[in-house]
Amino acid sequence: MVFFGALLALLGLVTLAFRDADVLGVPPLGLGIGLLVIGAASIGLGFLRRAQARRRRVARGEPEPIGNVFDRARALPRLLRAARKDGYQGLPKGRMALWGFALVYLVSPIDVIPELLPILGVTDDAGVAVWLLSSVSAATGVYLRWEKDRKGQTQLPPT
Template identity: 50%
Template sequence: MHRNRRMAAAGQAWRIYDETRRPGAPGLGERVRAVPGLLRDTARGDYRGLGHRRLALLLIALVYVVSPVDVLPEFLPLIGVADDLGVVMWAVATLVAATGDYIDWRRGRPGTIAGEVVTEPAG
């Protein structure tokens, strides 16, 4: 069980690294600065790439991590922290990917964002 959690955390960490290192990708600093705009535009409905469902899951993850109530209590050595770490890694990986898509959308390069219609100019 612990090995599976470590593998999942390693996979999430690799996903974060890979997302920020692809050619032309926004840097980590630019992604961090984009988070308030991403949250604002998603909540307003202007940006549909993140979606209200994933936004709600991110907020639930935040509440879960800072809440004193835990599925696995913190007093259990390593196990109690592992569930929080898993939630944090998922949230960070989700935000890294979402901010990259959001920055592309803001720059006018929508790529493939769910809910967006991309049309080619008539030529």
């Protein structure tokens, strides 16, 4: 939602800066300001939803994901290996199957909405890609937390 809001705000700024003629009967000043307001509201709601989701996870006792994008990308092969061989229970087989289906869908020439349609054609692929990346990122963040906790448990305290 934050990303979507940023895109709307950027579109509003571009409309204000470069558009001279009306857009579907709406003056460019009104459209640009409207897009900026909607974009800012969307960004604010996105941050609010993130904070609420984090509070719910903490209240339920779920582990908080750690690591930046690069750490999580490097942890993905270890996560898949641990889920298959080492008995890591944090990644269900069904989620791995969904990741596989998503990858096949993204590289497949067959789509629910064909790319020939101007804007809608790309949105289904973009939605699947965003879901895949966010799901993989969250799972690898939780795996990094699990690795860190497990390393802390195996080390003996100094005497």
